[in-house]
Amino acid sequence: MTKRQRSRAALALVAAGVLTLSACTQVTPDDGSSGDADSVSDGTITTGAGITEEACPDGVNADNGCIYLGVLSDLTEGPFAALAVPITDAQRAFWAQVNADGGIGGYDIDIDTYTRDTKYQAAEHAAQYQQIAAGVLGIAQSLGTVNTEAVLPDMVERSLVTVPTSWWSGYAFEENDSGIILETGYSYCTEALVGLDWFAEENGSPATVQAVGYPGDYGGDSAEGVNRWAEVNGATALDPIGTGPNQVVGNQDAVVAAVLDGGADVVVLAVGPAETAEIVGKLAASGFSGRFLGALPTWNPALLESAAAPALEALYNHLTPYENWDGSSASIEAAKASLNGELPANGGYIIGWGIGYPMKAALETAADAGDLTPEGLASVIDGLTVDFDGLMQPHTYGGDPQSNANQAVNVGVPDPDVELGLRTIASFYEGTSFDETDYSAACVASS
CATH class of the missing domain: 3.40.50.2300 (Response regulator)
Structure with a gap:
């Protein structure tokens, strides 16, 4: 029993x-x-x-x-x-x-x-x-x-x-x-795996990927998904970059410097909306040419009213297991x-x-x-x-x-002409990398 x-x-x-x-x-x-x-x-x-x-x-x-x-x-x-x-x-x-x-x-x-x-x-x-x-x-x-x-x-x-x-x-x-x-x-771990599958299918497989996130289950789970995707697909996962909310760390300058130093093709973000706008906006202004995938909690339509809006529209895609408002x-x-x-x-x-x-x-x-x-x-x-x-x-x-794991991701792109600011470009996309990993225990501990 x-x-x-x-x-x-x-x-x-x-x-x-x-x-x-x-x-x-x-x-x-x-x-x-x-x-x-x-x-x-x-x-x-x-x-x-x-x-x-x-x-x-x-x-x-x-x-x-x-x-x-x-x-x-x-x-x-x-x-x-x-x-x-x-x-x-x-x-x-x-x-x-x-x-x-x-x-x-x-x-x-x-x-x-x-x-x-x-x-x-x-x-x-x-x-x-x-x-x-x-x-x-x-x-x-x-x-x-x-x-x-x-x-x-x-x-x-x-x-x-x-x-x-x-x-x-x-x-x-x-x-x-x-x-x-x-x-x-789905889990943050699964989200990173499937999101990178989508990116690779649409834009070509990235050679280097990197995770940026809060400590603990959110950023840690997402970072492990990035690592697993790289292992399955023969890519290089650069060392994950830890950060915290601006209420705690003040700003994201250290993250921006570290991402610039690594030069990853795709950066997977597991932070809050304010940190997302700052990281993407500052990196775009610094000439960073990589792309960003944002976990479910990274988006807020108010970001389209920020100075980072053009960079977000050009470089950022949002991931969610839920259908978007459109x-x-x-x-x-x-x-x-x-x-x-x-x-x-x-x-x-x-x-x-x-x-x-x-x-x-x-x-x-x-x-x-x-x-x-x-x-x-x-x-x-x-x-x-x-x-x-x-x-x-x-x-x-x-x-x-x-x-039984949910593996379907909805991918959105920032668009000021769409209600709540996200236009869906892929509905319930499912990749192949998750099934090539071992999901017999939590990707990371909760703390």
């Missing part, structure tokens, strides 16, 4: 045990700070922590109870706040649509009560998590790998299924997440409809809409199974297949990570 099978067997025993409880009352904190709940059953669906029979504070369906989900995100002053705010706005809109369609299993979904600002700091993330953990059925958004890893042991202990807003390769492996993490899209999928159409003709601040809205699908699928499956306890929700993840309405490839959780 595998570890996952043992876990599922244990969860099944827990679920069977709580079915015998009929006189317990639901304890729900009114301030979002405390309140463990015993499991109860209405004869149809067993419920526990994070669910009330009372309607949500802003419930749509008067006869529905309420499922509370948590959100831990960078909502004010952290380096990813500009991206995280529209991510969270989109999640509100996504769940509002679910509620408008009747909810799930006789319950509306509430994410506002337990939304907390973490400022993208691991200590603050952990403190805010502890305030909400007892009052939620699951975590609808946990921003940042290191931040999520800081509380993951407690999430596992509580069986809190969690959707991360990060793309670390380790989330594909049970030894890292105990099967409770619902990752979306796409035509049912998911993109639904996201657009939720805004009533308005435009979001940036592509974070696409991410926020997309990360709602796996939690929705898990809740629906658990409700159909008659168990909306945290343990019951966790028990349905292994083998869960999620369809994203065309926003990205369908994904099955569990199983062989290499076989």
Whole structure:
């Protein structure tokens, strides 16, 4: 029996045990700070922590109870706040649509009560998590790998299924997440591999490649993807260049000097939008003739209003597992409809809409199974297949990570005439290099 099978067997025993409880009352904190709940059953669906029979504070369906989900995100002053705010706005809109369609299993979904600002700091993330953990059925958004890893042991202990807003390769492996993490899209490692495949097919295979990125899982995962691509394709991977947000390091002058010194044909960026603009703009002004591939978090349409806009339009391509705003999928159409003709601040809205699908699928499956306890929700993840309405490839959780890995990249080019500033030039491109690598463990450790 595998570890996952043992876990599922244990969860099944827990679920069977709580079915015998009929006189317990639901304890729900009114301030979002405390309140463990015993499991109860209405004869149809067993419920526990994070669910009330009372309607949500802003419930749509008067006869529905309420499922509370948590959100831990960078909502004010952290380096990813500009991206995280529209991510969270989109999640509100996504769940509002679910509620408008009747909810799930006789319950509306509430994410506002337990939304907390973490400022993208691991200590603050952990403190805010502890305030909400007892009052939620699951975590609808946990921003940042290191931040999520800081509380993951407690999430596992509580069986809190969690959707991360990060793309670390380790989330594909049970030894890292105990099967409770619902990752979306591909990893940064896979993104670099497939992105370089696309570049080679369109522009000729580069002889030298180089990674520039933040330390840890983001830059490290991306850099390992660059190394693996070079190994498979007989190219030279120059030493990766580490950097940090300008809030920490001040500027990117050291990066610019190092890239100029190496002269790579292609530089893969795993930084923030501000650093992307500075690096590309300064290198172009210095006569650098190479090209840039930018990981998912590197873009913001505001960059087209910066001095670096001409350099970005000429030298930079953006990579994402999600369809861009100029796409035509049912998911993109639904996201657009939720805004009533308005435009979001940036592509974070696409991410926020997309990360709602796996939690929705898990809740629906658990409700159909008659168990909306945290343990019951966790028990349905292994083998869960999620369809994203065309926003990205369908994904099955569990199983062989290499076989189930999402490998499809959407490539965009900056264009001021396109909404949100990215014009798609390749949709769901899949290369060959990923399948020639060993994806049996995380590309890099999370920290």
